[in-house]
Amino acid sequence: MKVTLVMVQSLNGKITKGTDPDIYSWTSKEDATFFFNLLKQYSLIVMGSATYEAVREKIVLSHDTLRIVLTKNPEKYAQDEVAGQLEFKNLTPSSLLTMMKMRKYESLLLVGGGTLNASFLAEGLVDEFYLTLEPKIFGSGAEVFAQGEYGANLRLLEVTKLNTEGTLLLRYAVVSSSDTVHDE
Helix, strand or coil: CEEEEEEEEECCCECCECCECCHHHCCCHHHHHHHHHHHCCCCEEEEEHHHHHHHCCCCCCECCEEEEEECCCHHHHHHHCECCCEEEECCCHHHHHHHHHHCCCCEEEECCCHHHHHHHHHCCCCCEEEEEEECCCCCCCCECCCCCCCCCEEEEEEEEECCCCCCEEEEEEEEECCCCCCCC
16 A cells, blocks of 8 residues: 655744644645645545644545544544544554555555654655645744654655745655665
8 A cells, every 4th residue: 555644844844833733824825735635636544643633623524535543542532433534543554554455445645743654654654755844943843753763765756846935845755664875
């Protein structure tokens, strides 16, 4: 199964501005346009519970899209679950992919936070990575990947300047899960 990770960050690597989970308070409209167009291309979207909490009021459910929230406490969200549209699971990334393959999904869009992103990367499950760099700097905030024992080599596939302020969209292929980069 192909896993595509999409994130937006400040120039110094923050995906939140301090403890404020509302990324739309500091990200560009051009990134939002890109993100929502990308969402339309996927029938399977995966996020963690913190991301779900931050966007739950903005999610519009559809029979064409399954959103999976990975959480250690799926029972907490039982009242929100809509089978086939919004499901809550306590699974490892590889277990989730096995389940989704059995349900005939071929790709997923990972829109999680740093902990979820790190868990997928640590298991070597990320194939592609879209990263929007916003020309902002914050002193504190969450990071794209939580700390841990993992690594990956990326190959830049595409760079797109999204606006005159300098918002950049980078598209990478994940080429290996090694800590060393080799020139080819």
